[in-house]
Amino acid sequence: MTPQATSSGNHAQAGTVHFLGIPTIVQATGATTGGAFGLVDHLAMPPGFASPYHTHQAEDEAFYVIDGEVAFVLGDTWSVAGPGTYVFGPRHVPHGFKVLGDAPAHMLLLCTPGGFEQFIVELSTSAPAPPDMAQLMAVAARFRIDIHGPLPEEPAAIAARASQATLAGA
Template sequence: MGTDYTITVSKGDSAGLIGVFEGRVPAGDGPPVHIHHNEDEVIHVIEGDYEFWLDGKTERAGPGRSVFLPRGVPHTFRVVGDRPGRNLAILTPGGFEEFFIKAAEQDLTIPEDMAAVVELAGLYGLEFVGPADWA
C-alpha cells in the first residue's frame, strides 16, 4: 500500500498484548484518516520528518519523538519533506499487524483497491473516515 512494513512483534509473540511493526514511508505519503476501534497506538519516529493529524489538530515530529494515538480517535500522518520516513508503530492489544499481512497477500493498494481495503480493515476494527484537514 505504498509503505514497506516489517512486523517485529506479533500478537503471537506477546500473548496478544502488543503488536509492533516498522514502517518505511515514502516522502509525502501516509494513510487516509482512520480510527482504530480496538487498539491504542504509539508511533515512534526513527527517520524523517512527520506531521500527525489527531482529531483536527496537527503536530510535527522528527527523529526520536513518539506520538500517542488513542483508540476511537480519528488520526493520520504524513512524511513531510523530500526524504522518506521510518517509524516504529506499537499497538495494544496486538493483532492489528495481521491487517498488513492480509493486505500484502491480496496485493492491495490505496486508492486503487480502496473498496477491498475498507472491507479488510473492517475485520480488524479499522475504519477509514476521510482525508485530513492539513493546516
C-alpha cells in the same frame, strides 16, 4: 494463574512486505507477545505519503519516528514529529499521518493489544503496488477500523513544509 513470560527475539518470518506500497516488517505479533502488542516497522515512507484518516475501535497506537519528518493529526490537532519523537494515538480518536520534507521517513508503530498487525499482514503484497481501496475498506471493517477518507486539511505552516519539499524535488 499468571501467564509465564518468555524471552523471544524477532519473529518476523516473512521478511519485508509492502503495506500500502511501503516496505514494512512485522517485528512482533500478538501471537508472539501473549496478545500484549504488535510492532510494525515502516522502513521507508516516501515524502508525501499519507495514511487515510481513520479511527481504531479495538487498539491504541504509538508511533516512534526514527528518520524523517512526519505530520500527525489526532482529532483536529496537528503536530510535526522528527527523529526521536513519540506520538500516542488512543483508540476512538480519529487520526492519521503524512510524511513531510524531501526524504523518506522511517517509523515504528506499536499497537496494543496485539492484533492490528494482522490487518497489515492481510493487506500486504510481495512487491510495491497501489492499494485496492475496496479490499482496504472491507478488511478495515473486519478489524473494527473506521476509514473516514483523506486526512483533514493541515494548517498552513505544515502545508508549506510539504509544498517546499515538493518544489525542492521538482
